[in-house]
Amino acid sequence: MNPSSGFLRFLHIILLVLAFCVSDGAYVPSDEILLDCGSSSEAADADGRKWLADSTSSKTTLTSKDSTPATAVFQDPSLPSDVPYMTARIFSSESTYRFAVNKSDRHWLRLHFYPSTYNGLPPENSYFSVSTGDGITLLKNFSAYVTAKALTQAYIIKEFSILPSSDGSISLTFTPSDKYNASFAFVNGIEVISMPDIFDQPAQLVGFSDQDVEVGTSAVLTMYRLNVGGQYVPPNNDSSLSRTWYDDSPYLYGAGFGVTFAAGNDLKLQYPEGSPDYFAPTDVYQTARSMGPDPKVNMNYNLTWIFQIDANFTYIVRFHFCELQMTKVNERVFDIFINNRTAQEQADVIGWTSETAVPMHKDYAVFVADQPGEDQIWVALHPSVSAKPEYYDAILNGLEIFKVSDNAGNLAGPNPEPSALLAEAELEDDQPGFESKPNGKLHIITRAAGGAAVASVALAIFLVVYQRKKRTDVNDSAGGNWLPLYGGNSYTGNSTVSGKSTASSHLSNLAAANCRYFSFPEIKKATKSFDESLVIGVGGFGKVYKGIIDEGTKVAIKRSNPSSEQGVNEFQTEIEMLSKLRHKHLVSLIGFCEENGEMILVYDYMGHGTLREHIYKSNKPPLSWKQRLEICIGAARGLHYLHTGARYPIIHRDVKTTNILVDENWVAKVSDFGLSKTGPTMNQSHVSTVVKGSFGYLDPEYFRRQQLTDKSDVYSFGVVLFEVLCARAALNPSLPREQVSLADWALHCQKKGVLGDIVDPLLEGKISPECLKKFAETAEMCLLEHGVDRPSMGSVLWNLEYALQLQESFESGNPVADEGAVKPASAAGDGDSFVAGSGTGEEADALTTTAVFSQLVHPTGR
Incomplete structure (x- = not known):
C-alpha cells in the first residue's frame, strides 16, 4: 500500500473523529499548558496529567532577574499529588511568565500555591501581587500562607478566566509586596487552558x-x-x-x-x-x-x-x-x-x-x-x-x-483573617450573648x-459557628424560639418566622391594650381572602394588601410570608413602638393579627405611597421642589420627635425614602419601626448593638464602632436629602465605581462646587440658589464622618424650614428675613404625644391622618 495513501486514510479518520466530537457538543481546547514551576523535568500528577518543567518548556518564557527553583521541605499528607506542589519558583523581584496561545479563545488560568518553607524562606513572609500584561490585577498583597491557614487547607488554587492580549499571549507578572520586609513571591503550578466562551450571554x-x-x-x-x-x-x-x-x-x-x-x-x-x-x-x-x-x-x-x-x-x-x-x-x-x-x-x-x-x-x-x-x-x-x-x-x-x-x-480581594476564624471555632455552642466585633469581618x-474534604469540614464548622454567633445578640433578642430563614439586606443576615402563637405570648399587655386585635377571619374578609388584585406592594416582610374594615374604612394590611427576611423581632418591635407613639408625622398602627402561624399588621391606607415613587422609577408626576422640601420637613419633624419628644429617645435605624410615606394631603410620615431601638439614657453616650440598616444609608461610624446614637439617623437622613435633590437611588451599581454610592458622589460634587451637575434635571431653574446652597450644606453636615460633628435633627429641621422660606421668597419675589428671624421647631409640636408611659395620656389631633409602612411600594424591602 502506498504510504502516502495510508497517511491520508489515517488523517481522514482523525478528521471524522473530530467532526463527530464537534457535532456531539464536545469541546477540544486549542491550548493546554500545565507548568510545574521550579521543576527540571516533565512529570505527571495523580490524575495522569502531564506537567512541563518551567525551565525547559518551549511554550513558555520566563523573564526574571531574581528567580530560583526550590523544593518544599515537607509534603503535607493532604496534598493530592507531589506534582506540581513539591516544587516552586521563588521570585525576589518582579518576574514575568509569557505563554504563547490562541488569541481568539478565552483561557482558564489556574495558579497553584503550597505555602511551605522553600530555600529556608518562611512562608509567612510571602506577600505578593499577580497581574496580567493587559493590566488585570489578579492578586494583590496576597498571602497563600494566611489564606491556607484561615481555610485550614494545605494548598490553594485560584482559577481565573481571561482573554489573551492582542498579540496572542498571556503574561503573568509576579511582584513581591513592598509593604512587608523580606517579602517574596512564589508559585507551584500554572495551568493555561483554552476554554469555550461560557459567558456569551448577558x-x-x-x-x-x-x-x-x-x-x-x-x-x-x-x-x-x-x-x-x-x-x-x-x-x-x-x-x-x-x-x-x-x-x-x-x-x-x-x-x-x-x-x-x-x-x-x-x-x-x-x-x-x-x-x-x-x-x-x-x-x-x-x-x-x-x-x-x-x-x-x-x-x-x-x-x-x-x-x-x-x-x-x-x-x-x-x-x-x-x-x-x-x-x-x-x-x-x-x-x-x-x-x-x-x-x-x-x-x-x-x-x-x-x-x-x-x-x-x-x-x-x-x-x-x-x-x-x-x-x-x-x-x-x-x-x-x-x-x-x-x-x-x-x-x-x-x-x-x-x-x-x-x-x-x-x-483582587483581601486575605482572610485567621485570628477571627480561630476565635469563632473556639466558641462553645451554648455561649449566649456573643456580639459581633467591629473589625471581625x-x-x-x-x-x-x-x-x-478538609475544606468542606472546616468551612462547615466556621459557617455554622459564624451564623450561630450572628444570631445571638442580647440587645436584639426576641426571646422566642423561631425557625431561621434566609437573610437579606439587613446586616445581621438573620430572619425568623412565627409559628402558631397568640398575641399575649410576645407583646406586653400595654402594647396589646393600645392596639386592636384582628382575628384571622376578619383579615381574610378585609382582603377578600388575600386576593392578588388587592396587592399594593411587596417588601421584605411580605405582601401588602389594600383592605376594607368596619364597613368602609380603607386600610393597608401587611402580611408576613415564610420567605420573609424579617420576622418576629421586627413584628414585635413595630407593635411595641407604634402602640406608644402618636405624632402627625409618624405612622399610626390600627392593629395586628397573630394566629394560625400568621403575622399581620394593619395600618390606615396611605393615599400617595412612598416618597421614593414620586422622585424616580415610577410613572407618577414628579414633585415640585417646594413639595419635596415640605415632605423632608415633615419627615424631619417625625424623627426629631422620636429623638427628643418621647420619654426615652428612640433611634429609627432604617431611615430611607421608602420609609417616608405621604398621605392624601401630602403630609409626610415616618414608617417602619421594626429595627427601632431605645436610645441612650442621660448617663450613656450610645447604645452598643449589632449593626442593622439598609444599603447606602448606613452610618459608617455606627458600623465601625457598633455604637448607636441618634446621629446615625441623621446620617441616613442626609442620604435621603441628596436622594430627593438628585432623584437617584442611594446605590446604583450600573454607574461608574465612584458614582455608585450617592452619599460619596454627592459629597465629592459638593466639595468640587459642581453639585448642580447632578441635581434632578426636572428641577433645573426652579430652585432658589440660596435655597439650594442651604439645603446642600445641611445634607453635607448630616454626612460628616464623625457623629459628634453632625447636627441634631432639630438643627436639620431648622435649616430645612429656613430653606423653604428662601424658596417661597424666590417663587413669590418677596425677600426673606435674615436667618435669625426663623424660629426653630419645638420638640413636641405639631400634635406630638407619647401615649404609653409618657405621663400625658394625650393623643394627637391628627390620628386619622396615618401612614402605611416601609415596603408599600419598594419591592426589595431592607
Missing part, C-alpha cells in the same frame, strides 16, 4: 429588571463551583475543561438541608440540538437537592446557601438545572432569591426544557456594594405559591459563582481550591 442584574451584565472582555475569578446534592467531582471527570466541583453541604444554612437524589441508571441526559455539553459535567446534572416531600415543611423554610465573598464587585451566579423526576409543566415551581431580592419568579425547569433529563443553566448578576457587613451572597429557593404547582418543592443540580473584574481591571473566601 445575565440579568437582580433587582434591576431593565439592566443586564455582560462579561465581555472582563476577567473572571471562580469563587465557588458546587455539585449540589452530589459528591466531589475531580478535574479528570470534567471532560476537557478540567474543573473541580465540590460538595454543597458545607454552605447550606440552618437545618434546612432538604434531600438529595440521583438519576436512575436508565435515565440518560438529553442535550438540546446544537447545545454544548461543556457547561457542567454529567455527574452534576445527574444529582440534585430538593426541599423534600412534605409541602407543609417546605412552605415554612427556604433551601438556602451562604457564600463569603468580597464586597464592591459584581458577581455572576449560575444555576444548573436538570429535572430528574417531574414530567409535566407546573408540577414543581419555585422562586429564586439572591441576597433577598427576587431573581426569578415561578421557575419551572420542565417549563423551560419541555422534557425530563434535559440539562440547562440560568445566569443572574448581583452587585455586592462596599457596605458594612456586606461580604456574603445568600442564595435561596422557595416554592412558588402564586403558581399553585402540584408539588410545593424546589430543585437545584449545580451552582457556580464568578467574580467579575471592576472598571479598573481589578479582581470574616472573609471565608473559598475559591475553586484543592483539599476538598
Whole structure:
C-alpha cells in the first residue's frame, strides 16, 4: 500500500473523529499548558496529567532577574499529588511568565500555591501581587500562607478566566509586596487552558429588571463551583475543561438541608440540538437537592446557601438545572432569591426544557456594594405559591459563582483573617450573648481550591459557628424560639418566622391594650381572602394588601410570608413602638393579627405611597421642589420627635425614602419601626448593638464602632436629602465605581462646587440658589464622618424650614428675613404625644391622618 495513501486514510479518520466530537457538543481546547514551576523535568500528577518543567518548556518564557527553583521541605499528607506542589519558583523581584496561545479563545488560568518553607524562606513572609500584561490585577498583597491557614487547607488554587492580549499571549507578572520586609513571591503550578466562551450571554442584574451584565472582555475569578446534592467531582471527570466541583453541604444554612437524589441508571441526559455539553459535567446534572416531600415543611423554610465573598464587585451566579423526576409543566415551581431580592419568579425547569433529563443553566448578576457587613451572597429557593404547582418543592443540580473584574481591571480581594476564624471555632455552642466585633469581618473566601474534604469540614464548622454567633445578640433578642430563614439586606443576615402563637405570648399587655386585635377571619374578609388584585406592594416582610374594615374604612394590611427576611423581632418591635407613639408625622398602627402561624399588621391606607415613587422609577408626576422640601420637613419633624419628644429617645435605624410615606394631603410620615431601638439614657453616650440598616444609608461610624446614637439617623437622613435633590437611588451599581454610592458622589460634587451637575434635571431653574446652597450644606453636615460633628435633627429641621422660606421668597419675589428671624421647631409640636408611659395620656389631633409602612411600594424591602 502506498504510504502516502495510508497517511491520508489515517488523517481522514482523525478528521471524522473530530467532526463527530464537534457535532456531539464536545469541546477540544486549542491550548493546554500545565507548568510545574521550579521543576527540571516533565512529570505527571495523580490524575495522569502531564506537567512541563518551567525551565525547559518551549511554550513558555520566563523573564526574571531574581528567580530560583526550590523544593518544599515537607509534603503535607493532604496534598493530592507531589506534582506540581513539591516544587516552586521563588521570585525576589518582579518576574514575568509569557505563554504563547490562541488569541481568539478565552483561557482558564489556574495558579497553584503550597505555602511551605522553600530555600529556608518562611512562608509567612510571602506577600505578593499577580497581574496580567493587559493590566488585570489578579492578586494583590496576597498571602497563600494566611489564606491556607484561615481555610485550614494545605494548598490553594485560584482559577481565573481571561482573554489573551492582542498579540496572542498571556503574561503573568509576579511582584513581591513592598509593604512587608523580606517579602517574596512564589508559585507551584500554572495551568493555561483554552476554554469555550461560557459567558456569551448577558445575565440579568437582580433587582434591576431593565439592566443586564455582560462579561465581555472582563476577567473572571471562580469563587465557588458546587455539585449540589452530589459528591466531589475531580478535574479528570470534567471532560476537557478540567474543573473541580465540590460538595454543597458545607454552605447550606440552618437545618434546612432538604434531600438529595440521583438519576436512575436508565435515565440518560438529553442535550438540546446544537447545545454544548461543556457547561457542567454529567455527574452534576445527574444529582440534585430538593426541599423534600412534605409541602407543609417546605412552605415554612427556604433551601438556602451562604457564600463569603468580597464586597464592591459584581458577581455572576449560575444555576444548573436538570429535572430528574417531574414530567409535566407546573408540577414543581419555585422562586429564586439572591441576597433577598427576587431573581426569578415561578421557575419551572420542565417549563423551560419541555422534557425530563434535559440539562440547562440560568445566569443572574448581583452587585455586592462596599457596605458594612456586606461580604456574603445568600442564595435561596422557595416554592412558588402564586403558581399553585402540584408539588410545593424546589430543585437545584449545580451552582457556580464568578467574580467579575471592576472598571479598573481589578479582581483582587483581601486575605482572610485567621485570628477571627480561630476565635469563632473556639466558641462553645451554648455561649449566649456573643456580639459581633467591629473589625471581625470574616472573609471565608473559598475559591475553586484543592483539599476538598478538609475544606468542606472546616468551612462547615466556621459557617455554622459564624451564623450561630450572628444570631445571638442580647440587645436584639426576641426571646422566642423561631425557625431561621434566609437573610437579606439587613446586616445581621438573620430572619425568623412565627409559628402558631397568640398575641399575649410576645407583646406586653400595654402594647396589646393600645392596639386592636384582628382575628384571622376578619383579615381574610378585609382582603377578600388575600386576593392578588388587592396587592399594593411587596417588601421584605411580605405582601401588602389594600383592605376594607368596619364597613368602609380603607386600610393597608401587611402580611408576613415564610420567605420573609424579617420576622418576629421586627413584628414585635413595630407593635411595641407604634402602640406608644402618636405624632402627625409618624405612622399610626390600627392593629395586628397573630394566629394560625400568621403575622399581620394593619395600618390606615396611605393615599400617595412612598416618597421614593414620586422622585424616580415610577410613572407618577414628579414633585415640585417646594413639595419635596415640605415632605423632608415633615419627615424631619417625625424623627426629631422620636429623638427628643418621647420619654426615652428612640433611634429609627432604617431611615430611607421608602420609609417616608405621604398621605392624601401630602403630609409626610415616618414608617417602619421594626429595627427601632431605645436610645441612650442621660448617663450613656450610645447604645452598643449589632449593626442593622439598609444599603447606602448606613452610618459608617455606627458600623465601625457598633455604637448607636441618634446621629446615625441623621446620617441616613442626609442620604435621603441628596436622594430627593438628585432623584437617584442611594446605590446604583450600573454607574461608574465612584458614582455608585450617592452619599460619596454627592459629597465629592459638593466639595468640587459642581453639585448642580447632578441635581434632578426636572428641577433645573426652579430652585432658589440660596435655597439650594442651604439645603446642600445641611445634607453635607448630616454626612460628616464623625457623629459628634453632625447636627441634631432639630438643627436639620431648622435649616430645612429656613430653606423653604428662601424658596417661597424666590417663587413669590418677596425677600426673606435674615436667618435669625426663623424660629426653630419645638420638640413636641405639631400634635406630638407619647401615649404609653409618657405621663400625658394625650393623643394627637391628627390620628386619622396615618401612614402605611416601609415596603408599600419598594419591592426589595431592607
